Amino acid sequence: MDSALIPEGVKRTSFPKFFLGMAVVGAVVLWGLIAVVLIWWKGLNQTNMNDYYGFALWIWADLAVIAVGGGAFFTGLLKYIFKVDELKNIINFAVIIGVICYSSALFILAIDVGQPLRSWFIFWHANVHSMLTEVAFCLSCYFAVLVIEFIPNVLENRQLNKVSFFHHLAHNMHGVMAVFAATGAFLSFFHQGSLGGVAGVMYGRPFAFREGLLIWPWTFFLFTWSAAAFGPCFTLLVTKITEAVTGKKLVSDKTVHLLAKISGWMITTYIIAKIIDTIYWATVTVPASGFTFSHFFSNNAFYGYWILFAEIVLCGVVPGLLLIYKPTRENSNLRLLAIILGVIGVCLNRWVMVLQVMAVPVMSFDTWALYIPSWQEVATTILPVAYGIMFIALAYRYLPVFPQEKELNYPAQPVVEGE
Amino acid sequence: MKQENKKEHKFGMVIDLDKCTGCGSCMVSCMAENNVPFKEDESNKKDSITWMRVYKLTNGKDFPETEVVYMPRPCQHCSGKGGHGHSPCVSVCPATATDYGKDTGIVSQIYTRCFGCRYCMGACPYHARYFNWWDPKWPEGMENYLSPNVSPRMRGVVEKCSFCYHRYQLAREKAYLEEREEIEEMEYQTACTTACPAGAIVFGDLNNPEHEVTKIVKPDDHPDPRNPDVVGKSRNPKVFRLLERLGTNTKVYYLSEREWVRKAGDNYTEGEWETIKNHHGKTQISHG
Numbered sequence: 166m167d168s169a170l171i172p173e174g175v176k177r178t179s180f181p182k183f184f185l186g187m188a189v190v191g192a193v194v195l196w197g198l199i200a201v202v203l204i205w206w207k208g209l210n211q212t213n214m215n216d217y218y219g220f221a222l223w224i225w226a227d228l229a230v231i232a233v234g235g236g237a238f239f240t241g242l243l244k245y246i247f248k249v250d251e252l253k254n255i256i257n258f259a260v261i262i263g264v265i266c267y268s269s270a271l272f273i274l275a276i277d278v279g280q281p282l283r284s285w286f287i288f289w290h291a292n293v294h295s296m297l298t299e300v301a302f303c304l305s306c307y308f309a310v311l312v313i314e315f316i317p318n319v320l321e322n323r324q325l326n327k328v329s330f331f332h333h334l335a336h337n338m339h340g341v342m343a344v345f346a347a348t349g350a351f352l353s354f355f356h357q358g359s360l361g362g363v364a365g366v367m368y369g370r371p372f373a374f375r376e377g378l379l380i381w382p383w384t385f386f387l388f389t390w391s392a393a394a395f396g397p398c399f400t401l402l403v404t405k406i407t408e409a410v411t412g413k414k415l416v417s418d419k420t421v422h423l424l425a426k427i428s429g430w431m432i433t434t435y436i437i438a439k440i441i442d443t444i445y446w447a448t449v450t451v452p453a454s455g456f457t458f459s460h461f462f463s464n465n466a467f468y469g470y471w472i473l474f475a476e477i478v479l480c481g482v483v484p485g486l487l488l489i490y491k492p493t494r495e496n497s498n499l500r501l502l503a504i505i506l507g508v509i510g511v512c513l514n515r516w517v518m519v520l521q522v523m524a525v526p527v528m529s530f531d532t533w534a535l536y537i538p539s540w541q542e543v544a545t546t547i548l549p550v551a552y553g554i555m556f557i558a559l560a561y562r563y564l565p566v567f568p569q570e571k572e573l574n575y576p577a578q579p580v581v582e583g584e
Numbered sequence: 585m586k587q588e589n590k591k592e593h594k595f596g597m598v599i600d601l602d603k604c605t606g607c608g609s610c611m612v613s614c615m616a617e618n619n620v621p622f623k624e625d626e627s628n629k630k631d632s633i634t635w636m637r638v639y640k641l642t643n644g645k646d647f648p649e650t651e652v653v654y655m656p657r658p659c660q661h662c663s664g665k666g667g668h669g670h671s672p673c674v675s676v677c678p679a680t681a682t683d684y685g686k687d688t689g690i691v692s693q694i695y696t697r698c699f700g701c702r703y704c705m706g707a708c709p710y711h712a713r714y715f716n717w718w719d720p721k722w723p724e725g726m727e728n729y730l731s732p733n734v735s736p737r738m739r740g741v742v743e744k745c746s747f748c749y750h751r752y753q754l755a756r757e758k759a760y761l762e763e764r765e766e767i768e769e770m771e772y773q774t775a776c777t778t779a780c781p782a783g784a785i786v787f788g789d790l791n792n793p794e795h796e797v798t799k800i801v802k803p804d805d806h807p808d809p810r811n812p813d814v815v816g817k818s819r820n821p822k823v824f825r826l827l828e829r830l831g832t833n834t835k836v837y838y839l840s841e842r843e844w845v846r847k848a849g850d851n852y853t854e855g856e857w858e859t860i861k862n863h864h865g866k867t868q869i870s871h872g
Binding site: 261300 | 639672675677678700701710713715719739743847
């Protein structure tokens, strides 16, 4: 039915099967959209946020998708600027994941603000002292860069590529992609960092506050570093899931091992920096404001030392070591374990830096504030996941996303004389 | 003649917690004065709007040694680290919807510019900022009693105590008509101050040595030698501020003869309080 659109030389599932799968995921999207309409129509009273929890599930989701979407800018930086040519085999997919993550982030922000129609005020009445202003500017610009990076892949669609103009446009865009990759890396450094700065500058919140360099708290650098470290883990994880669903090998082991190795070293160096930051914070910053380290992890029903252990050791040190040690990195099961732990780790870090910050009592007579999201918040947070699945399914079906797909799955048959 | 006073003010208040009975008049007067809407069910205090909120504190001891204190908490109108106007909330607002008045020391909120990101709420450790989760509603007929001097806020924006700024504007207009440069101390008083039956709240200009609030607080304009971020610390050993060590530099001071009450104003590591006793200039804690 749609065979004319499918890239040449590859096989795709039948259209009815594909349609059925899309319909199932589409139902989840519809559920999310119903929640979106409710929220825009009735307001944020549809959530379980309150005046203690002004930032909650959505802001976590926002920070998390941007962190895991960091694979796009970092892989682009490695491929186009540092000329790690092997990564050409996964760069298209990294960009697609980036587009999904960043469009989701912008969408989440659009439902999270109380007056969505005034969102442009952040540009018009910009406060240059606010980390959120920096986030808004860099996030919007970087999303535009990602779209530009994605366009050549779209133009390589079998039918579009027949149009001479599109064919040459795609070719020429590939030629200048280094410029966009460099721009993307520059913008990402600042928006990933300023998202870390959002928490780090809150000097009224001792759990979040960090000292730093000039105007940038240490969280600024830690967030950028962690996005570059764990973003590729997410790229590898989604690649693995796509391979499992399609039943095909899409990226060669050589490419996967290389990206896993780079990610492993980034995670290990990041986690060393994170441990130093945590020790300095616990022994210098926290006591200076009159708190003890234990204050932030006790006397409540949820936030204990376990979350610190899970974030730093289990989902930081462990995946880092698994990925830098060649035998464990090249063992597919252990590598999968490492990238899953890594993705959980960076999401936990974002959770802690958003929700635990809000939960900790600061005034001596205040109490811990715990929160459970409403179904509308859950539905709108799952919506980007379902949207991402649909996006990837469409891209995989109609675009030449994986340049190695043919050689890995359909090896050329030897031509026998006389046949 | 220019309407604006040329002199720089620093409006603030001191609340005598030993006088406060917890009657709630300050809260009621604040809501009425500032057109604060309310819900049918106000039992969930985490999403109801109370610009002025009275906290109940106890000394944690069993009867008969139990002591209770009521602590009214308006917006603290922080002047930020070093007193430069970078309040925790002002510095983070991405759309400049909240600002620090250099001429008054008042932290303002521009409702029509706020787009409801709530970053300011996250940054405020005092929970003094409130989000309009619902459309503002009043019981039928009560709209007629709304103050024409204060604009009601729409759903989806943040609001907070303004130190009854509209009263300051009215006082300035009156002074202008009477061809005066300055307003008198009693011409600008907040609603909560005037409503308190116990006279526990004293409001005025902390830059004016003649004002009662300045006489009680005796603010030290020099940075705290132990923590240069802290300015305006009280020289009165019975006066303290909430979370002073964070460097927020609030302009709402509290007064109490009771040591445990003063201790409750901030956080101290074990044994630290004994070396402090909140006696200005004699503390020995270290600040990193």
